[in-house]
Amino acid sequence: MKEPVRAERLNEATLGGLETVLRAACGMVLAPSVRRSLGTALTRAAEAQGLPKAEFLQRLLARDTSAVEAFIGYAVIGETYFFRHPEQLRELGRLAAASTGPFLVWSAGCASGEEPYSITMALLAAGVSTDRFRVLGTDVSGRAIARAQQATYSPWSVRRMEPELERRFLQIRPDSVNVSPEVRTRVELRRHNLVTDPPPVAGAQAVFCRNVLIYFPPEVIPGVMERLVAALAPGGWLFLSPAELPFAQGLGLEEREVEGQLILRRPLPGERPPARASRPGPLRLVTRAPSPLRRTQPTARVAPVSKAPASQEAALPPPPPPTAGSSLVATLEQARAAVRDGRFDAAEELARLAARELSPEAYLLLAMMAEGRGDVQGAVDSVRKALYLEPQLAVGHAMLVALYGQLGQPEESERARRNALRALEGLDDEQVLRGVEELTVGGLRRALVPGMKQGKSGAR
Template structure:
């Protein structure tokens, strides 16, 4: 059989053309790390249509409908897993347990289906009558929806699921896990474009749209959010990813804190005062500018031997004397960005000013900065509060689950706590987060480290040289 022609490396003009196709079709703008995968997506989409890649590319750039639909299925990456952001699902279960009668939830951008199935499981576990549960899962990718309908997954999709729920709601085999019919019957899957289509439901008691808004350009996000809110019944709840909360300012939604993170509620029709107060707060509280990357806080950590605690990871050492003096008295102005505040907090930590570092890191954490939580973890660890450091890192990972440096920090912290199984799990998660990244890719965090450097630290049996990881 002739090997298909692969076009893995695309020139800038072709990449821009492919991005234009995606934006016109579903409003999405891809992050730079995802943009590099368009060549692979193009080849796989061409193979799925039985066409040579150059011919498929020509049809795609001409906006052929079948070609565009096939390309979306491979280019729109829907990385998800069961019971993602479990705090939000626990809150949904608590709310549902107080409800009588039918209960409708929309899972927008549901990808391969783990989220809507998790929602249905949560509602059943909360004691709701299964006949009252209706979960509508939608996605722009027909390929993702087909996977969702098959409802069969690898063990990686249940990596964060509690064992009791896994045993209760999933059918397990050595090769796969599958969702039983009684749960699948509660979930309806539909094709839907969040940018161009009206809401597929109305009067929903909850809407989930998590880790989807970040793919849209800023001018489109308000329109998408308005449609999500329109789908809610008065008093209904909107669940977005923590990193997407700043986008919801100005919508007149009420905020409620759950496990340290806010969830959003559409005001009741009679509660005009609450709506006005929420709008006033949105006008007053302009969010700090969120930056895409700051350097990372990973110290050199070695993978744990089974049963062997990992040695403590120190707070960063103080820099040269002149630099400490220059940043010994950090000031924060109203125009300071999150990156500015994190850098000042890091300078304070290096100078041994842990209280000031914590104060600044907490200020940045209000804007849901993963880097701020990593820095708080460093401060806690420097005080000997290893469990507090673990909690802070887990909050960073709640905001950014693919934060490789956060997972790697847990390797060392769990080692100090004498929990080798958790340390090994964190090591594997860190390596998975590095998959597909070039060795020279600079990782997000608080101090600079490359993907290749972190891999060398984490791979069992590989010891660091004197220079350590770059």
């Protein structure tokens, strides 16, 4: 039996050096869980190269090409599984089936291959003939591509698949799962660096880049997004994870809602994207920052929530008053709509009505209103009422991180951060949390990373 790898804990200087190597090589900023695993990655990469760890580390920090490549292979392969965000894959199948001509799909940052294989399965399940489509999967890690080419996975990777698709496209064994040749032959796998390399395709009908952008530093993301859009044919579709949609702001893409999720389309020449309210930027939670539910634009900070100018308030119709039979959900939705329209007085009135029904979400909305007026202590009080009703409300604890930071109470801010992380323990990254705005477990968990600072380019 193979001995488990025992990796000693690396000091901060060594960790910083390793992160610098990764950032220079592939533009990635590591999540805390990945950072903690760098010691194991270093040990495994040294073993693969047949070198003592100290010698391998020396070569790695000196940017030796073979050492860097080996290290990337063990350090940046993300966790994935088959049929992640299945509603997007179903929509892809519908789009391809309704189209004519060749259908090219690029899976960018495909890790160990579950995504491009899932894309192929979705197209086949939708009745798209094998001679009409091609799927390209790319990743910066040669080791990840090698694993994808083997197309052999653990049963855990297929935990989200529908039984019918599993029976049709997979060969199930007691301890492993193999992708069928029908699927494998339609997928091309290739190494590619999203940060430094030009797009590997042109004129794609669809591009998938999900749960990849969140690992890049803010100054890198716009260039990556431009290359993703450039790879699309006019009328082509871009699929991002829910947490990454704000990065597409300002690129002139259309939005379509599919089963509660948004997908993006590159307009045809001469088309104009439909007018819509600008989408807020990515959530970043920092000390001494606005509430984490008030998001920031990628290039400039949004003005704090405050009362709209009188002319704007007069130009917008008032919300329909809740009737005696109105549900709590309907009242909260009216309050959210009022916020989106800039009718903050109406939003606060509706939130107070919902709060009478002991709704934690209503108190979170009242906290946003209070903070917008500059009443930070009032915002804290409203969040604490929400937490009294729902002690495990992760978004509430997260809001307190920023609010206590504004009040100059770092110990309380840190305690709130730990409470928020505890409330997220055991939850799937894709689960949508209770709160005022849609926010996933994974998005909030990443936002709670300590030590992030806000600069002109956004959170760092």
